Structure formats: structure tokens, C-alpha cells
Amino acid sequence: MTNPILELSGVSTAVEGFEVTRDLDLTVGRGEAVGLVGRNGAGKTTTFRGIMGLAEVRSGSIRFDGTELTSLPADRIPGLGVGYQPEDRKLFTGMTVDENFRLPVWTAGDERGIEDEDEVVEGVYDLFEELSDRRDAEVQHLSGGQAKMVAIGRALAIQPDLLLLDEPLEGLAPFIVKNLKEHVRTINDQGISVLIAESNVTHVPDVVDRIYVIERGEIVDSGDPEVLAEKPEIRELMQGSGQYEG
Amino acid sequence: MVALENVAIHTLNGVQYGFVLFLIASGLTIILGILDVLNLAHGELFALGAYVTSSLVGALVGAAFTPDSGLGFLLVVLAGSALAAAVLVPVGLFLEAVLLRPIYERDEVYQLVLTFALLLVIKDAIKYVWGPKPVRLEGVYSGINALATVSIAGRTFPTYKLLIIVVGAAVTVGLFYFFERTKTGRIVRATAIDREMATAIGVDVDRTFTLVFAMGAFFAGFAGAMALPPTQAHLEMGADPLVLSFVVIVIGGLGSLRGAFVGALLVGVLTRWATWLYPAMELAAPFAIMAVVLLVKPEGLFGSWGERA
Numbered sequence: 001m002t003n004p005i006l007e008l009s010g011v012s013t014a015v016e017g018f019e020v021t022r023d024l025d026l027t028v029g030r031g032e033a034v035g036l037v038g039r040n041g042a043g044k045t046t047t048f049r050g051i052m053g054l055a056e057v058r059s060g061s062i063r064f065d066g067t068e069l070t071s072l073p074a075d076r077i078p079g080l081g082v083g084y085q086p087e088d089r090k091l092f093t094g095m096t097v098d099e100n101f102r103l104p105v106w107t108a109g110d111e112r113g114i115e116d117e118d119e120v121v122e123g124v125y126d127l128f129e130e131l132s133d134r135r136d137a138e139v140q141h142l143s144g145g146q147a148k149m150v151a152i153g154r155a156l157a158i159q160p161d162l163l164l165l166d167e168p169l170e171g172l173a174p175f176i177v178k179n180l181k182e183h184v185r186t187i188n189d190q191g192i193s194v195l196i197a198e199s200n201v202t203h204v205p206d207v208v209d210r211i212y213v214i215e216r217g218e219i220v221d222s223g224d225p226e227v228l229a230e231k232p233e234i235r236e237l238m239q240g241s242g243q244y245e246g
Numbered sequence: 247m248v249a250l251e252n253v254a255i256h257t258l259n260g261v262q263y264g265f266v267l268f269l270i271a272s273g274l275t276i277i278l279g280i281l282d283v284l285n286l287a288h289g290e291l292f293a294l295g296a297y298v299t300s301s302l303v304g305a306l307v308g309a310a311f312t313p314d315s316g317l318g319f320l321l322v323v324l325a326g327s328a329l330a331a332a333v334l335v336p337v338g339l340f341l342e343a344v345l346l347r348p349i350y351e352r353d354e355v356y357q358l359v360l361t362f363a364l365l366l367v368i369k370d371a372i373k374y375v376w377g378p379k380p381v382r383l384e385g386v387y388s389g390i391n392a393l394a395t396v397s398i399a400g401r402t403f404p405t406y407k408l409l410i411i412v413v414g415a416a417v418t419v420g421l422f423y424f425f426e427r428t429k430t431g432r433i434v435r436a437t438a439i440d441r442e443m444a445t446a447i448g449v450d451v452d453r454t455f456t457l458v459f460a461m462g463a464f465f466a467g468f469a470g471a472m473a474l475p476p477t478q479a480h481l482e483m484g485a486d487p488l489v490l491s492f493v494v495i496v497i498g499g500l501g502s503l504r505g506a507f508v509g510a511l512l513v514g515v516l517t518r519w520a521t522w523l524y525p526a527m528e529l530a531a532p533f534a535i536m537a538v539v540l541l542v543k544p545e546g547l548f549g550s551w552g553e554r555a
Contacts, residue, residue: 052446053445054442054445054446073450074445074446075445075448075449075450075451076448077446077448078446078447078448079448084446086443086446090440090442090443090446092435092436092439092440092443093439094435094439095432095435095436095439099432103432103433103436103447104447104448106429106432106433107433107444107447107448107449108447108448111448154447158447158448
């Protein structure tokens with residue numbers, strides 16, 4: 001792939017001294033939607049945290065739009081254009097939906113060249129219309145689906161070039177999953193590159209262009225999502241009953 | 247029969263005492279709630295504020311005002327106190343950036359040992375600069391006593407105490423406005439709620455922590471500065487405010503600014519009532535209030551940032 005927006009080469013990450021991912025290679029093209037699929041504990045979240053500078057990267061290179069991220073302080077990464085929705089949402093409780101959307105604009109808006117804060121925030125409400133009349137609600141009072149939308153909306157508020165979504169569909173009712181998938185497709189259609197971590201392989205084929213399969217910290221397969229989703233060994237792997245044989 | 251005017255005047259005394267406690271405790275609880283550091287040297291920052299005030303206000307009053315110049319005199323005392331507190335800001339910046347930052351990831355025992363060591367170092371520094379004897383601002387002291395009192399419910403009330411209430415109320419409003427309404431205040435709150443997620447949206451957590459610690463040092467110094475003029479600065483003056491600040495923030499809920507405000511006023515008013523009605527209870531009153539609150543609500547009256555501070 002020429003000139004990818006995100007390129008991981010030989011990345012090994014660790015948590016509390018224990019190696020989680022080994023020699024991981026992954027790329028996301030400009031405007032592309034890519035899935036990182038694997039069981040719980042396979043290393044998806046740690047990979048995302050490594051990209052965001054929140055987990056120890058022991059070796060390898062993580063380049064975003066030509067900039068090496070591993071040598072940067074973590075708080076500089078959002079300003080480059082990487083939005084992050086963590087697996088457990090990590091909303092700023094005690095604060096309103098609106099405050100959660102505005103905070104990233106205040107912290108990274110200058111680097112992102114954002115001049116009109118209200119315009120950006122209203123753009124997020126346009127995408128997640130369900131949140132428009134909840135803007136003054138404190139986030140701990142939201143439903144699970146709404147909370148996921150706030151987490152994604154907060155990541156979008158820096159007007160990112162790359163959006164990292166860690167298990168955005170997990171634990172949600174089917175009709176909300178369908179709704180959120182449409183939102184993700186809309187985001188991607190706007191030209192924002194998306195990397196989605198997902199443990200349910202059946203969730204991603206209609207959202208992403210390519211998937212990587214991660215198992216025990218290593219990429220074990222990659223390719224067309226619909227083809228891989230039909231592979232019996234992938235399905236078994238996702239159900240936790242199989243060993244991937246390649 | 248308890249006269250109503252006595253109730254009013256002792257309540258007002260309690261409110262004034264409560265605001266002094268809040269000024270001290272606000273810094274302690276902000277630092278605890280956001281940096282997760284229990285600063286044992288906080289009382290010495292209070293003392294340092296008082297000592298710096300003794301030099302600054304003494305010089306200002308001596309140079310420009312006579313103690314009988316009324317409102318102008320009070321404004322000079324207030325400006326001197328704010329200046330003295332401002333001196334605490336670089337002290338706070340240094341303590342956080344150089345000494346505390348390297349040990350955040352370590353066990354809390356390291357923080358306690360370090361801040362206790364700071365308590366001793368600051369006390370020795372005060373002794374070195376101002377000497378071991380208490381410092382009284384004679385001119386300011388007599389000036390404050392010479393100020394006309396105000397009449398409240400048919401009783402007289404010292405003007406300086408009224409000034410402390412007004413300033414305390416203004417600081418309270420300012421602090422809540424800062425944390426609830428300003429961008430920087432809300433970024434600080436977000437950092438307190440989840441420092442890793444704050445980093446992930448672009449917050450420079452190191453810089454935020456330095457700002458917060460300097461702010462805490464400022465308010466400790468300001469409390470010392472405001473509390474000094476009617477009394478005297480002495481080497482042991484940091485101990486009681488530290489202990490009472492702990493009582494206040496335990497009552498209010500560790501790390502809660504709202505809790506510190508309610509806790510300080512509760513301790514202030516009830517302690518003054520106890521001193522009036524049962525003088526033997528003066529020292530025990532704050533701890534008795536704390537014990538009752540802990541029995542009813544062990545986590546304190548309010549939650550920390552993120553739990554609705």
C-alpha cells in the first residue's frame with residue numbers, strides 16, 4: 001500500500017512488564033476502514049493503546065501520516081489527528097454530553113486548526129441526532145448505546161484523520177448495533193480512516209474494507225472480511241473453541 | 247434562655263472561621279482529588295503565607311498607610327495577603343515539578359514521607375529567615391483593633407472578620423466558577439476524573455498537575471495571610487490548620503471541593519457554637535462532628551470529581 005495513514009511495523013507491546021503483542025504489522029490506508037478482529041485478550045486493546053502512547057511499545061515502529069508516534073508524548077497524538085474511543089468508553093462522568101464533546105476541541109483544537117468550536121460540536125450532534133436533546137445530561141445517566149455514541153463523538157470532535165474504535169458494538173442491543181454501524185459507515189464516507197477492534201467477526205464485514213485477525217498477540221491472517229468471516233477456523237477462533245492453523 | 251442576637255453573632259463567628267478553614271482545606275482537597283497526593287506540608291504552606299505576609303504587609307502599611315486609615319488600610323492588608331499568596335505559587339511549581347512528579351507512580355508511602363520531609367524543611371526555612379520567635383505585626387494588629395466595628399443584630403462584630411467572610415465568599419464563588427465554567431477548570435476536572443483518557447484527548451497532564459499544585463499552594467498561603475493580621479505568626483502555626491483541614495475534607499468527602507466548603511462551614515459554625523455553649527468541647531467539637539458524619543456516611547458528604555463533586 002502506498003502512503004498509508006497508519007503503519008505498524010514489527011510492533012511489540014507490553015503491559016506491566018508482560019509482552020502482549022509480538023512483531024505486529026498492520027496498515028490502514030487513507031479513507032479506508034479496517035477491522036482488527038480477535039478474541040478477548042488477543043491484544044486488540046493493547047495495540048490501540050500502543051498507538052495512542054498509553055501502553056509500552058517495546059520495539060517496532062508506529063507511523064501516523066509519516067510521523068513516528070513512539071517517540072512522541074501521548075498528549076501530542078490527538079493533535080496530529082488520531083481520535084480514540086476506548087473499549088470501556090471512559091467518559092468524563094459528572095460532566096455533560098456537551099462538555100465531553102467540547103473538551104477535545106479545547107485541548108487539541110488549535111493543533112487541528114479548528115476555528116469554530118460550535119460548528120464542530122454541532123457537526124457531531126448532526127451525526128448522532130439521538131444526543132441532541134441530551135446535550136445537558138450528565139453522561140453517567142445515559143443508556144449504554146448513547147454512552148458509546150458520546151465516546152465516539154468525543155473522538156470525532158478533534159476532526160480526526162484516523163478514528164480508532166475499540167469494540168464500539170460490544171454489549172449493545174441488535175438494533176443499536178445496526179444504528180451504530182450506519183454511523184461508522186457515515187464517518188468513513190466523510191473520508192475519515194477507521195480502525196475498528198472487534199471480537200465478533202460477524203459484526204464487521206459490512207463496515208470494513210479489510211480485516212486483520214489477531215490471536216495471542218500476533219496477526220495470524222488478513223484479507224477480505226466476508227471471505228475470512230466464512231472461514232470455519234476463524235469462526236471457531238472467535239467462539240473461543242479453536243486454534244488458528246493459518 | 248439563648249438570646250437570638252447571641253446565636254447570630256456566634257454563627258457569624260463560625261462562618262468566618264469556616265471560611266478560613268475552607269481557604270486552607272480547598273487547596274488540600276484540590277491536590278488530593280486531582281493529583282491523588284495527600285500533602286502533609288500543606289499546613290506549612292499556610293504558615294509560609296502568614297510569614298511572608300508579615301514582611302509584605304508590614305512593609306506596605308509602614309510605607310504607605312497608617313493603621314487608622316480605615317478602608318484603605320483593609321485594602322492594603324488584602325492586597326498584601328494576595329501578594330504573599332502569589333509568592334507561594336513558584337514554591338508550589340517547584341515542589342510539584344521537581345520533587346513530587348518523579349514519585350507519582352510509586353506507593354503512597356513515598357508521597358507521605360516526601361511531603362512530611364517537606365513539612366520539616368519548610369519549617370526550618372521559616373526559622374532560618376524569620377527566626378524562632380513569634381512574629382506579630384504590631385502596626386497592623388493595633389490597626390485592625392482600631393477599626394470601627396460593624397453592628398449586627400444589635401451586637402458589634404469586628405470589621406476584619408467581616409472582610410474575611412466577604413473575601414472567603416468571593417474566593418468560594420471564584421473557585422466554583424473556575425471548575426464549573428472555565429475551559430481550564432473543566433480540563434482540570436476531566437484530568438481528575440480520568441487522567442489517562444485526558445491524555446488521550448490531548449491534555450498535558452504534567453502541566454495540569456503543576457498548575458493544580460501551585461493553585462493549592464496559593465490558597466494555603468492566602469489562608470495563612472488572611473488569618474495572620476489579628477494574631478501572630480509562629481513556628482507551630484501550620485499544625486492545627488493541617489489537622490483541621492483533614493477533618494474538613496474527611497467530612498466533605500476526600501477530594502471534593504463542594505464537600506470541603508460544606509465541611510468547613512459545618513466545622514466552623516458548630517465549633518463556635520460548642521465553644522460558646524460548652525467551652526470544654528472546643529477542641530473535641532470538630533472531631534465529634536467528623537465521627538458523626540463518618541458513622542452516617544463513611545465516604546463523606548460528597549463524592550470526588552466525576553462522582554459529582
